[in-house]
Amino acid sequence: QKEVEQNSGPLSVPEGAIASLNCTYSDRGSQSFFWYRQYSGKSPELIMFIYSNGDKEDGRFTAQLNKASQYVSLLIRDSQPSDSATYLCAVSDDKIIFGKGTRLHILP
Amino acid sequence: DAGVIQSPRHEVTEMGQEVTLRCKPISGHDYLFWYRQTMMRGLELLIYFNNNVPIDDSGMPEDRFSAKMPNASFSTLKIQPSEPRDSAVYFCASSPGEFGTEAFFGQGTRLTVV
Numbered sequence: 001q002k003e004v005e006q007n008s009g010p011l012s013v014p015e016g017a018i019a020s021l022n023c024t025y026s027d028r029g030s031q032s033f034f035w036y037r038q039y040s041g042k043s044p045e046l047i048m049f050i051y052s053n054g055d056k057e058d059g060r061f062t063a064q065l066n067k068a069s070q071y072v073s074l075l076i077r078d079s080q081p082s083d084s085a086t087y088l089c090a091v092s093d094d095k096i097i098f099g100k101g102t103r104l105h106i107l108p
Numbered sequence: 109d110a111g112v113i114q115s116p117r118h119e120v121t122e123m124g125q126e127v128t129l130r131c132k133p134i135s136g137h138d139y140l141f142w143y144r145q146t147m148m149r150g151l152e153l154l155i156y157f158n159n160n161v162p163i164d165d166s167g168m169p170e171d172r173f174s175a176k177m178p179n180a181s182f183s184t185l186k187i188q189p190s191e192p193r194d195s196a197v198y199f200c201a202s203s204p205g206e207f208g209t210e211a212f213f214g215q216g217t218r219l220t221v222v
Contacts, residue, residue, distance in 0.1 A: 034210055043199060043213040044151070088151065095164055096141065096203070096211050100150030 002027040004091050004099035012105045019076040021102050023089030026070070033065055034090040035074045038101065044088055048074065079106045112214035114200050120220045126188040129217045131200030132181055139203040141211055142175055142185050146196045157183065190221045 003026040013019040021035075032051055036044035048063040050056045050072070056063045062075040072091075076083055086101040113132040121127050133140050142154040155165040160177045168175070172191070177183040187194055197218050201211035 032209075043216050045213070046210045049210055090211075095153060095156050096201075097153060098143075098151040 002030075002091070002097050004089055004097050006087075006089050006099035006102045008100060009103040010105050011102055012107055013079050014107050015079060015081060017079055019079045019083065019104055019106070021074040021076075021087050021089075021104065023072045023074075023099055024070055025072070025089075025091045025097075027091065027093065028067075028070065029093050030091045032092040033063070033072045034092070034096070035061075035063060035072075036088040036090060036098075038086045038088060040085075044098075047087075076104075081106045081108050112200055112202050112212055114198075114214035114217050116217060117215060118218045118220075120222065121190055123191055123221055124189045125221075126186065127190045127194075127219060127221075129185040129198050129200075129219070131183045131185070131214060133183070133200070133202030134212055135181065137202035137204055137212075139211075140177060140183050141201040141203070142183070143199040143201065144196045145199060145216075151199070154185070187219075190219075192221045195220050 005024045035048045037047050038044045048061050050063040050065045053065050053067050060077045064073045084106045086103050088101045089099040090096050115130045138159050141156040143151050145151045154167045155175045156163055157177045175185045197216045199213050199216045201213045203209050203211045
């Protein structure tokens with residue numbers, strides 16, 4: 001059974017600080033990795049995707065992938081109250097499997 | 109494109125009744141996914157289709173659940189008979205044909221079985 005694990009949180013971070021979200025996965029054959037954001041009562045929306053080991057930056061967001069450790073992370077710099085949401089890690093080979101998500105709360 | 113369209117947005121039904129959820133994927137997307145989301149279990153993949161063909165239905169919880177995709181622009185998820193533990197938000201998502209590309213989600217159907 002392929003699994004994606006995340007700390008459920010809540011993770012509380014002061015406004016302006018860096019939020020760090022982590023995810024591990026069980027299937028070494030996974031080749032694509034995604035971070036989705038989901039606001040309460042809304043559907044998930046893609047923030048970042050990463051395929052290769054290392055870092056990928058997009059604005060205030062940085063995704064990090066370490067395939068040897070089967071570990072994916074998301075860093076959010078200069079956290080804003082609007083970043084408060086649940087962040088879902090997803091892993092894909094032939095199908096897209098999601099973790100249960102980490103609730104992030106940015107403290108004004 | 110209007111994105112993935114799901115109907116109804118909300119459904120309240122009595123235990124034992126048949127429930128049909130509908131989904132229209134983004135035009136040109138070859139993959140269609142059905143997910144169920146609950147607080148306890150998170151976002152679970154129920155079944156997915158590639159070019160209208162069911163590829164993996166191992167996530168379908170019981171024989172009471174069935175899904176069809178008669179053409180590239182329409183899919184249904186049916187629960188018969190429904191039970192209170194089926195209460196959840198059901199999402200449909202579609203993805204382009206390339207391997208490992210992102211899934212685009214519909215707005216979801218909130219199902220309540222009483």
